[in-house]
Amino acid sequence: MQLHELVNTIGQDLQRRYGEKVHKLTLHGGFSCPNRDGTIGRGGCTFCNVASFADEETQQQSILSQLQDRAGEVKRAKKYLAYFQAYTNTYAEVQVLKNMYEEAISAADIVGLCVGTRPDCVPDAVLDLLAGYVEQGYEIWLELGLQTANNDTLKRINRGHDFECYEEMTKRARSLGIKVCTHLIVGLPKETHQDNIETLEKVLAVGTDGIKLHGLHIVEGSTMAKAWRAGRLEAPELETYVETASQMVRMTPPEVVFHRVSSSARRPTLLSPLWCENRWLAMTEIGRSLDKHGAQGSLIDRPFVYQPPVKN
Secondary structure (H helix, E strand, C coil): CCHHHCCCEHHHHHHHHHCCCEEEEEECCCCCCCCCECCCCECCCCCCCHHHCCCHHHHHCCHHHHHHHHHHHCCCCCEEEEEECCCCCCCCCHHHHHHHHHHHHCCCCEEEEEEEECCCCCCHHHHHHHHHHHHCCCEEEEEEEEECCCHHHHHHCCCCCCHHHHHHHHHHHHHCCCEEEEEEEECCCCCCHHHHHHHHHHHHHHCCCEEEEEECCEECCCHHHHHHHCCCCCCCCHHHHHHHHHHHHHCCCCCCEEEECCCCCCCCCEEECHHHHCHHHHHHHHHHHHHHHCCCCHHHCCCCCCCCCCCC
16 A cells, blocks of 8 residues: 555645645745744754755745746646745744744645744744735644754754743744644654654644654764764664564544655755655655554554545
8 A cells, every 4th residue: 555545644634625736836935944043042953954855955945936946846836835845944034034934825736835934933923924825725734843842952963942842832823723744753862662652642642733754863963973983973774763663653533634744855965864865765664664554543443444536
């Protein structure tokens, strides 16, 4: 079986609701990060080098230009979500954000926004702005980088916030009708399989609409890269990641949407693990594990049931 028949993926969820394929178009808004400029901290999170996730050169282009370029690369979709991905995409004056977000939603065939940010960097004015787009009928996802619910780990990776901050922000956003997608990293230093399971349990207890799973990447320019070169840090093996990620999927209620079950990066930015270069490798292995042991939700006796999308 294919992965989308075993997992409630964002692609299938959107296609069911819109009656056609909806694709995310990644944008670079030129934002900074309060954990890098001294507002909260300096040096950023120990795993971070955003060049592995976004092309810095694109920030020189306008939002509309970026959308046009990205849409031209997508062949099968006619509707899109504008995805503000790199750095902290709520870290600006609200009028600046309003101008940028509305430039995106003014583009043809844009049905909503995905806004990647930190849980400690979304003031009430920004929540109200996003809630206003929800009221207008746009699909709005607030993608919150939590990474782990373990406060000791959050300190070790220099995250700059705790789990309680994430919990409060998630509840506030969802009370306004804003969908929350929680980003989690499997394989953080000193974390075990059980730590990952406990993180998921805490996230589900708070409530979330979506989850994005990442394997730990050790990338050039990060603090972790120094530890890796010194032999003090290892990235997760593929088999270890697949085992943990698959169990997390099986523990997740079927209504929660997975935006991603694995992630990828490219050399020379990527140092380890090299299996992350092939974005399909972990996805394929997770699919096999779920096919063998049970689909999303099977560990709570409420498994995901695949429903083929109905075309308009």
